[in-house]
Amino acid sequence: MAGVGLIALAAPVAASAATATVVVGGGDMKAGIMLTANYPAVTTIHQGDKVRFVFAGFHTVTFLGKGAKLPSLVTLLGPVPAANDAAGQPFWWAGRRGVGLDPRGLIPSGGTAVRRGRTVNTGFPHTPKPVTLSFPETGTFVFRCVQHPLMRGVIRVVPKEAAITPLNAQMGAGMARQRADIVAAKKKVARATAMLARKGATVDVGYGDRTFDAESMLPRTVTVGAGTTVTFRFPDAQETHTVTFGPDALIDGFVKAFEAAGPGVSAPPEVLYASDAPGAMPVVYTGTNHGNGFLNSGIAGAAPAPSPKTWRVTFTTPGSYTYVCIIHGRMMSGTIVVTA
Template sequence: MLITGRTLRSLPVLAVAALLSVQLLAPYATAQETGRTVSVGTGEPGYAVNLFGPGEVTVNAGATVTFENPWFEPHTVTFYGDTEPLAPSDPTAPVPTNPGEVVEYDGTSFLNSGFLFEDPFQVTFPDEGEFPFVCIIHPGMAGTITVVAADEDVPSQAELDAEAEAIFAQALDGLKTTAGALAAQPISEQANADGTSTWSTAVVGGLFGPSDVQQFFPASIDVGVGDTVVWESTVPTPHTVTFPAGPPPFPEDMMDPLAEETFLAASGPNDAFGGSGFVHSGVIGLDWPAGQSYEVTFTAPGTYQYICLLHADQAMVGVVNVSADDDDAEAQATPTAPATPAPGPAPTGNAGLDGSGGGNMVGMLAVGALVLLTGIAAVAARRRTAR
């Protein structure tokens, strides 16, 4: 390079420009370095961990926190601020207040991610303070962002990840212990006057803290033609007992989570099933529209697979084997894993029920349908725009 007088005269200007560039970029670099990521639940086939990982997070003022959901179970990240809490079944729960935006939050307004699936939810905290947040649809799933001065030391992302891993591993161990206890419960047989039997109670789902066992117990039951099976759900998590029309793979549009008839209406109080037609419980569980129990009488021999429409992506599947000979009838226990595998996505995403092997998210709770039915007016009444 040829050094000229003009070049020498330009050096102070270039030096100042370089210095200004460093100073201007420094806050951006700091914000990037102090940003943190929080896992919104996790799970594996048959289990949904409804906890934030971790729930207590300390960041510097100006940091952006990214919330990511790695599993199929829907969640919200909701900051109530000065507003009143929503019920889990509120039709506005799945609706984001600021879709697609990185929101700067001061702690006073209502801020909601809506149902969080593939896209992350990002919130920037410019001010020091404590900012509690919850998942609306999973009571007990809560956390707090604590914001401290920009020059204070805060836990690294690696430390947060290690804490989250420990939290999730403990929850999965507890869920599997719960599943083992549910699987060990006997299912009773009551003889009917006509020679058939009523089998009860098959269990739909289970709880460990705020987290869910997404399974039927027993997973497989052998009954005779004319026998009746009674399913019961005593947990607040919504579930369905659904025998789709025809054998698997089941058509994807049949499992549309926004279909009113799928989530709000039972096909009958005491249904009969012989391998054809759509037989469905509606949404059952504590405080859900179709009550807590559902029964089906089986009219023809065969092997019939049924699903929870809300949690098919999490492999919530059961089987009823109907024999022409009632002497073959018995309840089979649900096998449970002896150890907790590393959390990760289900191998098919939907238990292969629609034949796609993909992650079609049918775990949209019944409130998803209610949003469309209620309309935008109800949503607008609750929305608050975060500053």
């Protein structure tokens, strides 16, 4: 047995290129927890090795060249056309600018070899397949995410003869860290939700810090008496959301249109902008606004969202009103129950 060990030791170090794995994001979809970190956060490889980036969530791996700015995921487009609501009244936002996806953030660029001072962007694939990049030069290479500006990861590339922690041990530590981050995120969300429930008449539309986004309404159900004003806050530093009331068919149509938007195609202006002109705050909701019960905060949260980070709505009519974030779909919905 000792002989086998000696043969293994005598084998040349890093005879062939190894491939490390980095999990980009992750989380607990059911709980609406999306991690905005890389696992492991720092991976050390030998010069000439490769890294396979496995996407768990909507992220990019973007290495920025000298002086390059992180590309934006969205960009301003030309003016949106006028439109009427279901009651035949014109919406206020005609002529405002549309917002679409920015091909500079979206489309892969820079090839698959990461070198000092050069930009390599995996882009934002619609079906996120793993991407393998090679590292022909030594150095410390920081990567970021176009969608989550606070998200960072590091690949340290050391000379072939340097001793490193085995790749599977690095990966194991990364996965343990990921599990711990999910547990910690759930605790933070539970704590914030309990605090908001005690406060009453306040909803946090999404929640998170540097390490995660909670794509949920905190709390999911709020019960208030008729005439109460509910404050919707958009505290998320990395994500944008909407609060959108209306009939199911209308909501589902907006969600579909939003998913279908590509480079140069604006998000539907009915979603992008608030349903009611800025300045009308609080907005009064009767359940029949705009002819069909439509009421929308507009996109709010991280820049360049067009709506403010606080939206106030007075509920006048008893009933149960479900609302959805059009960007994240039905998984991110909430209900306001208005009692007499």
